Amino acid sequence: MRIAMIGVGAVGTRLARQVVSGDESCEVVLRDEQEARVQAVAESLGAQASIDHQAYDAWVDVDVAVLAGPAGSHAATARTFLARGVSVVSVSDAVDDVRALLALDAEARERQVSVVVGAGFAPGLSCVLAVHAASGFDHVDEIHIAKVGTGGPACARHHHHALSRQAVDWRDGAWLNRPGGSGRELCWFPDPIGGQDCYRAALADALLLVPAFPGVARVTARVGATRRDRLTARLPMLWPTHPEGGPGAVRVEVRGRRGGATDTVVYGAMDRPAVAAGAVGAIAAKLAGEGGLRRSGAAGLAELVEPVPFLAELKHRGVRAAVFQA
């Protein structure tokens, strides 16, 4: 299987490594505007990697295209591959990218290919955990996502700006925009992350979860932040970003009804966000290439994958999910 890696930042590099590790039949074609970076990544991956020097949105002959480049470029690149009947996996967590990619659903269905949207840490792993948590309910009423931590520099910049932009919540059958940085909630993540104050922000999880859960009343997403993060969110980043953030976590709370009673299930996972996103994206790319997704079209992982085998494969790759037991 030939997989194009469009962008080899922190997530793209981890994803490419996950694709080739343990599978000699897989070949990755790397593309990035930073020549030195893509050269170094190709050398570290060995003979299974080659470099493509074209622009981000240029076509290359592959089975699947994984989009891990700068936010804002994903929809244009996806259209290029879609037009040639190639499935696309995007790891972008930017609201504009997710909206633009979901708008490709009709075209993707018509061409019988898949556009996997938000195949990262959150959205991504959060969507798979939500589907798995929901499997024990007769009806899902509410889904609340919280995440903490960042992957590479691009992820850190997105986190920084997301706190100053409008959050997208789903409430009683309608979208609701609320100010980023509002709605403080103390969320408890798997150890050693523990309790973190989380706030509304421009996060794309709800856009991907609402279509997967018809009749759900509330879907929200929050991100862990400090008071300094909130204070400086409207300013340019004042400090250089780290090459990769530290440990992060995701928490998924699903409330619903089963057997006439209401209940709540809380799932979570702790890992370096870039590592976990790389594993999620690699599994999604392989499923897309092998025709292992549940349907064609543009959607998030909540609609496209079977949660149990997906989580088992993630566990095999070292990304472990947990359940909170009262």
Add this chain to the structure above:
Amino acid sequence: MRMLRRALVALGLAGMIAAVLRARGSGGVPPQTGGWRELAGSDFE
């Protein structure tokens, strides 16, 4: 002088209100029982 006194009173009132709101504001209660358990075995059935 009166202006200064009013400003100080206003600042004091604002501080008191902020202190009350801060004291009353709840950031949540840590879970008192239970904990995280890794998904395994029957969780994947």
